[in-house]
Amino acid sequence: MHRTLPLFLTALSLGLSSAGTASAEEPTTLMRKVEYLDRGLVAVPLGHGQVYVGWRMLGPESDAVAFNLYRRADGETVRLNDEPITDSTNFTDEAVRGRVTYIVKPVFDGEEGAEATYTLDASAEFPGYWSIPLNTPDGYRPNDGSAGDLDGDGRYELIVKFEGRAQDNSRSGVTDPVLLRAYTLDGEMLWEINLGINIRAGAHYTQFQVYDYDGDGRAEVMCKTGDGTVDGAGKVIGNGKLDHRNDGGYILKGREYLTVFDGQTGEALDTVRYWPQRLPDNDNPTGDEMKAFWGDGYGNRLDRFLAGTAYLDGERPSAIFSRGYYTRTFIAAYDFRDGKLTRRWAFDSEDPASVGDNPRSTDGRDYRWPVYSGQGDHSLSIADADGDGKDEVIFGAMVVDDDGTGLFSTGHGHGDALHAGDLDPERPGLEVFNIQERFDDAGAYMYAAEDGTILWKKPSVKAAESGGDRGEGPGRGVAFNIDPRYPGSESWTAGAGLTGVWDAKGNLIGETKPRSVNFAIYWDGDLLRELLDKNHISKWNWESHETERLFTAEGCRSNNGTKSTPTLSADLIGDWREELVLPTEDNQELRIFTTTIPTQHRFRTLMHDPQYRVAIAWQNTAYNQPPHPSFYIDPAMDPPPAPNVEMVEPAEKAAALDHGR
Numbered sequence: 001m002h003r004t005l006p007l008f009l010t011a012l013s014l015g016l017s018s019a020g021t022a023s024a025e026e027p028t029t030l031m032r033k034v035e036y037l038d039r040g041l042v043a044v045p046l047g048h049g050q051v052y053v054g055w056r057m058l059g060p061e062s063d064a065v066a067f068n069l070y071r072r073a074d075g076e077t078v079r080l081n082d083e084p085i086t087d088s089t090n091f092t093d094e095a096v097r098g099r100v101t102y103i104v105k106p107v108f109d110g111e112e113g114a115e116a117t118y119t120l121d122a123s124a125e126f127p128g129y130w131s132i133p134l135n136t137p138d139g140y141r142p143n144d145g146s147a148g149d150l151d152g153d154g155r156y157e158l159i160v161k162f163e164g165r166a167q168d169n170s171r172s173g174v175t176d177p178v179l180l181r182a183y184t185l186d187g188e189m190l191w192e193i194n195l196g197i198n199i200r201a202g203a204h205y206t207q208f209q210v211y212d213y214d215g216d217g218r219a220e221v222m223c224k225t226g227d228g229t230v231d232g233a234g235k236v237i238g239n240g241k242l243d244h245r246n247d248g249g250y251i252l253k254g255r256e257y258l259t260v261f262d263g264q265t266g267e268a269l270d271t272v273r274y275w276p277q278r279l280p281d282n283d284n285p286t287g288d289e290m291k292a293f294w295g296d297g298y299g300n301r302l303d304r305f306l307a308g309t310a311y312l313d314g315e316r317p318s319a320i321f322s323r324g325y326y327t328r329t330f331i332a333a334y335d336f337r338d339g340k341l342t343r344r345w346a347f348d349s350e351d352p353a354s355v356g357d358n359p360r361s362t363d364g365r366d367y368r369w370p371v372y373s374g375q376g377d378h379s380l381s382i383a384d385a386d387g388d389g390k391d392e393v394i395f396g397a398m399v400v401d402d403d404g405t406g407l408f409s410t411g412h413g414h415g416d417a418l419h420a421g422d423l424d425p426e427r428p429g430l431e432v433f434n435i436q437e438r439f440d441d442a443g444a445y446m447y448a449a450e451d452g453t454i455l456w457k458k459p460s461v462k463a464a465e466s467g468g469d470r471g472e473g474p475g476r477g478v479a480f481n482i483d484p485r486y487p488g489s490e491s492w493t494a495g496a497g498l499t500g501v502w503d504a505k506g507n508l509i510g511e512t513k514p515r516s517v518n519f520a521i522y523w524d525g526d527l528l529r530e531l532l533d534k535n536h537i538s539k540w541n542w543e544s545h546e547t548e549r550l551f552t553a554e555g556c557r558s559n560n561g562t563k564s565t566p567t568l569s570a571d572l573i574g575d576w577r578e579e580l581v582l583p584t585e586d587n588q589e590l591r592i593f594t595t596t597i598p599t600q601h602r603f604r605t606l607m608h609d610p611q612y613r614v615a616i617a618w619q620n621t622a623y624n625q626p627p628h629p630s631f632y633i634d635p636a637m638d639p640p641p642a643p644n645v646e647m648v649e650p651a652e653k654a655a656a657l658d659h660g661r
Helices: 287-294 461-466 610-618
Strands: 032-035 042-047 050-054 066-073 076-079 090-093 099-108 116-121 130-133 141-148 157-163 179-184 189-194 209-211 220-226 256-262 268-273 307-310 318-323 330-337 340-348 381-383 392-394 398-400 406-409 418-421 431-435 444-448 454-458 476-480 490-494 508-510 519-521 530-533 536-541 546-552 568-570 579-583 589-593 645-648
Touching: 032 610, 042 116, 050 099, 141 209, 141 568, 141 579, 141 610, 179 220, 209 307, 209 610, 220 330, 268 330, 268 340, 307 381, 307 392, 307 610, 381 418, 381 610, 418 476, 431 476, 444 490
Parallel strands: 032 645
Antiparallel strands: 042 050, 050 090, 066 076, 066 099, 099 116, 130 589, 141 157, 157 179, 179 189, 209 220, 220 256, 256 268, 307 318, 318 330, 330 340, 381 392, 392 398, 398 406, 418 431, 431 444, 444 454, 476 490, 519 530, 530 536, 536 546, 568 579, 579 589
């Protein structure tokens, strides 16, 4: 099982563990600061007098915490459970009519803690989702999203990117300014940031991070900005009169910035020069200079950006922003403390100070580029790869340590997608499943997150037939636990002639694979992962080798073309399972869907598992990928460990409200 650190907490009114504090003889432990969350209580009318009720178990709470659930109607309050509930965080109520209020209270050592409430009309017709009206500008579409508690009330808000005309880096064409907007779950729009004409629109350009970076209990928003960006208060960043676009719509000159915005208002709090620049200390390189440095001179390779959030010191979050991955790669870590952005460290894939004098791949092979160059994917992951309590940047085929130096590189090169987690519970630590875009001997492979040891690999078919000629490798690859007969996650890919499904050891366990190679979601409560593709959720039937449709979000669409990704999928409300956020086909609203399928499995909210939580922050990055928790989830699993976390409450917490509708 994945290694975790012990939890030291004092008893609180929420029903937290009273394990005590570390003695002088015990090693110092790193306590990660996570956002304060309320119960996330939600009640959904199912019809015929039934109401589904779900709530959160919080990260710092003891395994011994139980819950009492009450229903208040017509001035009378009744407890719905005979004994405190210990085996789940959901309940299906029966014979409910009219307007009712549900109340949930934690129970610890026989004492009840603070209550949470949710009021609804159980007799009203429920459409199966909650709607957020968008008032989308003409010519625009809602795209990727993120979540953060912007006002400190313990409840999430959604931050949504809007795009008009957008382009891939490989294609010329003018794009429309990118918009970022914040919405409450009740549908109120809080602010809009207009990134302006000097930020190009497309999947590889605008990666935005939403997290509480300064520890004040409220999330900030951070992203790359340019001359003419307008914040949520109407203030212009840089010089709003400049237009850096060339005839092809590319932006290859002019200053670039990194800005952190206040989550409540959208106001810019601090702005610094974006590092790395297009060329070192050069805002206006020529085409020949860019080609010599990046491999092309028209703006493809140098404008490939990724972003993430990581606990680099094991306790407080830092922001990760990068440039390039086909050739040279630059990665920078930033802290936001006391109102100021500062660069924590900088990584350069061809600088000996970052990677050593003579780096070698963990597979023992030589490659065209220095072994840390050309190793990035169209996504990244953040996890404690080496088990020291601090996060690493899993940048595709290479991993950068928490101090900004190269930990290792497999040398297998660029792939479109990766998955990091406890994919093989029979070996200690975490694993990474990755794909290789070129035709070679590692079309699909798994490596040990701590040192890059190749655990298994599958050659692309063309490599096996023609001795490794370069070409187009697998375009997609996933690793999800979909088959209870085999421990760990199953993996499969799309493209390059790779067929079938492999178990966590790389053994072929079925010639037929699911058609979906995109997203996944925890939905039906049986501890296997369901497949999320386009606007529907399906279950893999491991006996018939077919997918079975569980749910379709009628009237909704997915984002990002064939990637078919949601605006967001995350554990936003209710129990530990994930919600699905999709735009409607007319682009005028977001719809939030939650499962109402009962489950007798209980976990703390996934949002208090730090690896899962930072995955929600980077989910919008480039080719969006689904989040993975740090621990293994399976019908045969041991109870998951308690996360080593401490909730940060804002100094002036927003008033707790009844969140019903």
